[in-house]
Amino acid sequence: MSNGTIFSKIIKGEVLADIVYQDEYITAFRDMLPQAPVHILIVPNLQIKTLNDVVDGDTHLLGRILMAAVGIAKNIGIAEDGYRLVMNCNKHGGQEVYHIHLHLLGGKPLGSILGA
Template identity: 35%
Template structure:
């Protein structure tokens, strides 16, 4: 399933170019255009789900595939041993601005506190 107006659906379909880091039949990982750390890769399911709850309710196996690709990206980027953060904003109050579930793999430097007041 796709949303024809969704930026990440268009990226997953290859309609918009991206710098791919990893790809499976159901998952795409690509570099963030505005990285917050030396490693900043977005990992998305190719099918459209608006947020984490929607994805996990509809397709738990796909949610697991997304997490597996995130771990593979961390290893490939050389941050698996030093530490990396997996971030999923879910809903407007979290700061989610693209409503296609996505996970940020962030690392390559000390990241500091997880949430600042």
């Protein structure tokens, strides 16, 4: 098996996942431990550890991630009612896998972002 994160292995097909979208730049798949009825992770195929590691040249890639989130939300029928996009950075931000990823959450009212 190759080196890299669990996400890198999913992208390469070395670990099975419920992939909902994939192209040459990004891969989107259902979270194995969902926090909402819809919980999809959208990751770049290129491993970037944290948001702090993003550079100017990654702008197009980040735009593709956001556009994929919008498209997926529309395709699975949660766009009109609404959804949440979350990106965590480092330990205090709640990042668990050091490969940037966007959480697409929806399918029910989500309440306050911090549960307050």
